Amino acid sequence: MFRSFTTLWKKWRASRSAVRQLDALLAIADADAPYAERSDWLIELAHWIHRRGKLDADATPSATAPDAPLRAPPEHARVRYLLHVLDRNPAWKANVGAMVRKLLRESDSITLLCDAGMPVHSGLFGALIGRVQAQLIPPAPNRRDLAALVTLMFPATHDPEWIATLPRDLLARLQALIAEPAALQPGAAAELTTVSASSPADDSAPGARAAAPAALPNEFSLDLLTALHNLTCQISSTGLSPTVRSRLSSEDARVAVEKLSFFRLTRAMLAVENARDAGEPARLLQEVAWLRLLLDDCRKATDDVFAHLYRHGVRVDTVFQVLRMRMRIVRAERLLDAWMAADDPSTQARLVAELVQANQKSQSVAYLMRSNFALLSRKVVELSADTGEHYIARDRAEYLTMLRMAAGGGLVTAVTVYVKFGITGAHLPSMIEGLFAGINYALSFLVMHFCHFSLATKQPAMTAPTLARELDGANESAGRARFVSSVVALIRTQAAAVLGNVLLVFPACLAIQLVCGWLFHTNLITPAKAHATLQSFSLIGPTPFYAALTGVLLWASSLFAGWADNWFVLHRVEDALAWNRRLRMTLGAAGAARLAHFCRTNVAGVWGNLVLGMLLGLVPAIVSAVAFHFEVRHVTLSSGSIGVALGVLGTATLKSGELWWAVAGVASMAVLNVTVSFALALHMALRSRDLGRKDVRPLMRAFWRRVTRHPIDLVWPIRRGRATDQEG
Structure with a gap:
């Protein structure tokens, strides 16, 4: 057996x-x-x-x-x-x-021509289950479906x-x-x-082959025409739905429904069919040209809808419908090209190749995950790009402003460091200690937010989406120059922010300890705790790993901030507050409007800072309880802790190795906090633009040319005139 x-x-x-x-x-x-x-x-x-x-x-x-x-x-x-x-x-x-x-x-070819590659489920899990089932149970060859036959072949x-x-x-x-x-x-x-010679169009023209499908209708030509009819009806139905019409541009919104391109599309398709049945090549060329123009207008309308969504909030099912409509428009254009070029085998081969590729994508689990991640990335990126613009200093005035904001953030962090030592000194249970630490961090971050101060390592996750928006024009030299200038300005700004935080939090924490020791003859932490603090920050140990994980938490907070901003805009909370009857009676119309604008301006920052604080406090406690030991390693908080430890241990510590290993560990925190959070955010931004490594290489070459020519620009902003010259 x-x-x-x-x-x-x-x-x-x-x-x-x-x-x-x-x-x-x-x-x-x-x-x-x-x-x-x-x-x-x-x-x-x-x-x-x-x-x-x-x-x-x-x-x-x-x-x-x-x-x-x-x-x-x-x-x-x-x-x-x-x-x-x-x-x-x-x-x-x-x-x-x-x-x-x-x-x-x-065989039924309509499914292959119309539905291959088109998303079926708006929900990720529904589509995922369907594709896993298709992988485990392939179609049988007795199904009279051309899509199933193509899948097996x-x-x-x-x-x-x-x-x-x-x-x-x-x-x-x-x-x-x-x-x-x-x-x-x-x-x-x-x-x-x-029949072909009777056509008035020249053979070299794009529509010169229009007589071929009209003169010799075969099964494949009829299938293409049927699929075109089906696609135009679906495009028209989706385009005329309230979901799409309410999000058209202001010009199209004022146009009567019967004058919209979506409404005219089905009539144009019927005109093409009538011209084909009548055997009139000249009329057929005119009707096909009009159909192409309407399809192009419909595609432009989808761009307006996407722009409206990213300005006024993203809903997953709406994005799904509009994305599928755009894919159907592209498919209709491909089928129309193949139908008009019925005597061109190369065009037919390219269409078959595209259908095979689309059919493979419609059954691929990996493609489903990549496409959904790209859609989620686009959603998060667009909502965070406006916020990130405030964290990029492009000239000297903005650079000095960022230094002042970072210095204020360092002063607030000094208080946070001492409160954190008080919480850890109480020896509470790990989860309770993590909760209080999270509240401490969240309150300090909120103070920074409302005082317009800056925390350096929180910026990269918000600034990467701003760079992604500039990637839209990166295929041109001017667009690449703008992108490189933004990257250089971002690096310079991050350096200024880290420098401003560290140069204020370290002396502030040291000064507080020295003043307390001079006035009250006591240390705010014990010498044993000071030695343990320095040893825990040592570069030789898990400090780099903890710093990288902290960068992941910093990036995750930006996702929550983007979600909060999207929810606020999508549900039009600002309008609801501005027109609330009781608020208008209490604060007046102007006061209610100011309150609504204040909430709209600060919702992402408040929610992002609250989430970041709780993540830094609770995640280490949870991970340490269920997986491995984990501690937050944040460059600003750790620099303040070193200042406290140095004040307790005195100048003799300057000769010890543990201090300098701790300083090296803090330097690694500065690099890893910023690099990891920025890399994750930039990766999401690139995925939102569907850019790969080959698209990024020209940008990197342009960046290195800029750095080698003007390295001082990484730490101090050059004048606008010089920047313009080097971009040219």
Whole structure:
């Protein structure tokens, strides 16, 4: 029994790469077989095309073509060999062609043409469950659905690439194989030539092939037209819904509904169909041009809707509907291009490649997670970009202002440090101690917020979204120059903020301890606690790891701040407060408006600071209780703690190694707090713009050129005239 199980397991593993021989496949091809058997035969043929290995020597002379690339995909050689074998066996060729034609005729292609790659569920978990089920239970070949057949035939991620790059000679031979025999007769070709010549448009024009679909309607052309009709109806229905119409631009909002592009779209599609049925090529070209213009207007309208969403709050289901509508508009344009270029096999191949790729994405769990993360990133980034702009000093006046704000933050942090020592000295239970520490941090952060002070390490998570907004124009030289200038200004600002915090919190904490020792002859912490503090900050130990985790908490607080801002704007709380009857009677109309504006301006800052304080207090206690020991390592708080310890231990500590190892540890905190929080925020910002490494490399090269030419700009702002010159 064990031997039979082992044999079955070996056969199961071997079946993954097992492929039938081509001669055996072509010999059993039967155009009159049931649909499931014909589908299974075509799937086996696709597996043979994917097979790795050398072909027969007879295929070598025919495996190359004048327009073939030097390093063509191996699938091209196999397709060429397949056609070579079929040309040598006319009976096989006729049977295979009839089988493929019959299979395509009996399959429903609307799902593939309209729905492939389109999101189905607005909720992440619903879509995730559906895709996991699709991975575990692949479709059966007896389903009369072309999307299921494509899924089984082209599972590899490189399939769209080799399909789109098929040489023209192979495409022409494949088209001849699939075409009806009557379409290849001389009389039909003469009729096609006559109708095409009657078109007034020049053959080189984009719409010159309009007569082809009008003169020779085939099954694929009809499927494309049906899919176009379906897509335009869906686009029109979504565009005319209150969710979209209420978020159009001010100009479109004042236009009557019957004059909107979404309303005219279905009529334009019907006009295209009528012109095609009437066999009028000139009229067809005009109607297709009008349909393209309306689709372009609809796409611009979706941009207005997205702009409205990011200004006035983001709702997930609304973003889902508008995003799907935009994808349908793009798909309709692709199908229209393919329908108008019915006699261009390269255009048809590119469409098939796009459909295969879209079908793979619609079933990929990884793509679902990436796309949802990009959508979430866009939501957070857009809401945080305006806040982050205040934390970037672009000139000397703003730079000095940031130094003053950071100095004020350092003074407030000095009080926070001593309160923290008082809480830890009470020896409370870990969760209670974490709660009180969080309240201490939150109150100090709120004081900084309302006094317009600055905490250095909280800034990077808010400033990275501002850089992401400038990435929209990074494909041009002027946009890259603006982005590089913003990055340099950000680094300079962070250095000023850290310097201002540390240079004030350290002497302030040291001075408080020295004054207490001189007046009251007592230490605010014990010498043992001072030694333990210095040792806990040592660079040799877990300090860098704790500092990196603290950077993660700093970044997480920006997410909560963005969520609070979005909730406030989405639910129009500002308008509700400004027009509240009892508030207007109590404070007056102007007072209620000022209160509403105050809440709108401070909701993100207040909520973000409250969450950050509680995260810094409670997360270490929770993680230490359930996982591993974790302590907050914040550069400003730790610098103040070193000042307290130095005041307790005296000048003799200057000669000890533990002090300087602690100073090195604080330096690593400054780097890791800022770097980790900024890297996470910037990564989210890049994902929101769907930018990869290849898109970032030109920006990094421009940044390093700027730094090597003007390194002083990283620590002190240059004049605007010089900045303009170097951008040029």
